[in-house]
Amino acid sequence: MAKYKLEYIWLDGKKPIPELRGKTTIKEFDNPPSLADLPHWGFDGSSTMQAEGHKSDCILKPVAHYPDASRKSGYIVLSEVMHPDGTPHPTNMRATAPDDPELWFGFEQEYFLYKDGRPLGFPETGFPAPQGPYYCGVGCKYMGSLARQIVDEHLDLCLAAGINHEGINAEVAKGQWEFQIFGKGSHRAADDLWVARYLMARLCEKYEVDLQLHCKPIRGDWNGSGMHTNFSTKQLREVGGKEYFEALMEAFENNIEGHIDVYGPDNHLRLTGLHETQAIDKFSYGLSDRGASIRLPVNFIKNGYRGYLEDRRPNSEADPYQIVARIWKTIQTVAMAVAA
Numbered sequence: 001m002a003k004y005k006l007e008y009i010w011l012d013g014k015k016p017i018p019e020l021r022g023k024t025t026i027k028e029f030d031n032p033p034s035l036a037d038l039p040h041w042g043f044d045g046s047s048t049m050q051a052e053g054h055k056s057d058c059i060l061k062p063v064a065h066y067p068d069a070s071r072k073s074g075y076i077v078l079s080e081v082m083h084p085d086g087t088p089h090p091t092n093m094r095a096t097a098p099d100d101p102e103l104w105f106g107f108e109q110e111y112f113l114y115k116d117g118r119p120l121g122f123p124e125t126g127f128p129a130p131q132g133p134y135y136c137g138v139g140c141k142y143m144g145s146l147a148r149q150i151v152d153e154h155l156d157l158c159l160a161a162g163i164n165h166e167g168i169n170a171e172v173a174k175g176q177w178e179f180q181i182f183g184k185g186s187h188r189a190a191d192d193l194w195v196a197r198y199l200m201a202r203l204c205e206k207y208e209v210d211l212q213l214h215c216k217p218i219r220g221d222w223n224g225s226g227m228h229t230n231f232s233t234k235q236l237r238e239v240g241g242k243e244y245f246e247a248l249m250e251a252f253e254n255n256i257e258g259h260i261d262v263y264g265p266d267n268h269l270r271l272t273g274l275h276e277t278q279a280i281d282k283f284s285y286g287l288s289d290r291g292a293s294i295r296l297p298v299n300f301i302k303n304g305y306r307g308y309l310e311d312r313r314p315n316s317e318a319d320p321y322q323i324v325a326r327i328w329k330t331i332q333t334v335a336m337a338v339a340a
Contacts, residue, residue: 001028005074008041008060009198010081013049013091016265017317020198021048038062038077050081050091057084063094064191069160076161076198078191093321097186098328104237104308105189105324106166106182106230109196110316112175112212113147113204119175119218120147120209128174131222135172143170150200150207151177157199163192172223172276182230186328190320215315216269224270224277225316228295229323232308233331240306247334252294252311253283255330262322264315271313278312285309 006025011018021043029037045051045058060079068074081089088095113120121144122128133142151168158165158179166180181196183189201211216224235244252259260267260280271280276290286292287301295310314323 001030002073003028004033005068005071006033006038006065006077007068007071007074008062008077008079009195010043010060010079011091011093011194011319013045015049017319018091018093020194020201022198033065033075035062035065038065040082041079045081045089050089058082058089059084059086063187064195066161066163066195069157070202076195078195093319093325094187094190097190097321097325099185099187100328101185102234103186103324103328103331104182104184104232105186105320105327106180106308107189107193107320108178108180108226108228108230109193110171110176110178110225110227111200112173112217112225113150113177114175114210114212114217115146115208119173119212120144121174131172131174134170134174134176136169142174146207146209147175147177150203150209151179154196154200154203155179157203158196161195161199163196164188165192165196171225173218176223176225186324190324193320213317215264215266215317219269221275223275226270226277226312227264227314227316227318227320227323229311229314229320229327230308231311231327231331235335236306236308238306240304242305244334245305248309248331249285249294251330251334255326256281256283259311259313259326259330262318262326263313264318266317267313267315270315276312280313 007022009022012021041060042057044056046053046056050058059082061082062077062079064078066076068076080094081092164182166182168179171178181189181193204211268280271277273279278293284292285294287296288298300307
């Protein structure tokens with residue numbers, strides 16, 4: 001039998017957005033373990049804002065596992081938090097997101113890399129040259145050297161883990177980057193995104209750099225960070241049609257507050273109507289319009305209102321499980337109306 005390092009990771013009880021926790025156990029297996037081989041584990045919930053000290057045991061239920069290329073014989077074990085009786089803990093947002101195989105998601109995770117309290121490449125005082133040349137930029141004067149090294153290493157870790165990673169690019173502000181995750185089914189993309197965040201945060205430890213997910217860490221004339229959420233229903237992909245699309249947009253407009261509530265904290269700092277955003281209290285959609293709440297890809301109408309849509313309102317710090325659950329809920333109101 002061989003020994004394997006299993007890094008169980010989970011989401012804690014921090015509000016309004018949970019943070020990642022992780023700890024390692026060593027187990028022996030005849031072969032590389034499958035998900036079914038991985039046991040439930042426990043932790044002290046009183047230290048993670050998930051229990052009181054007099055009744056502190058919480059349970060970790062493995063829901064997905066990923067090869068960990070940074071460790072010999074290592075796996076990352078993504079886990080849901082459960083009560084000892086087997087019911088989902090109130091902080092377990094994954095349990096609130098139905099795993100609908102026909103609802104596909106793609107997340108565009110923007111973030112900043114910080115060192116010494118400022119984005120990589122920012123001078124000790126003041127600001128660098130205005131944004132513009134940094135988006136998909138090339139060259140040390142725009143990108144520096146450390147940031148690209150980190151994002152490329154992160155990409156390799158994600159691919160080795162089997163994460164459905166779609167690509168990377170430098171973003172509009174200096175020190176700002178993006179990676180994209182796609183998944184078929186409500187859980188796949190959200191699971192992969194949390195693990196990708198974990199891999200980036202852990203990688204940054206090696207370089208003594210911080211992963212900054214706040215949606216507007218630099219005030220002023222600098223783009224904030226979003227997590228644009230692309231989604232597609234079976235109806236959108238295979239049938240389309242203007243009537244279904246307009247019913248979908250009406251449902252989103254009727255639920256502005258419900259969506260904003262789970263689209264990440266401090267979003268009022270980012271959704272101002274400037275810097276490629278719509279105002280937080282307004283709803284709009286437009287063809288190829290990055291200033292709209294929902295952007296229609298350039299060929300969406302030409303293709304008979306078929307394909308996918310991009311909700312540009314979720315921010316970089318938002319919990320993808322809560323986004324998935326909210327979008328699924330809104331889509332269901334349209335599905336029920338069509339069925340009626």
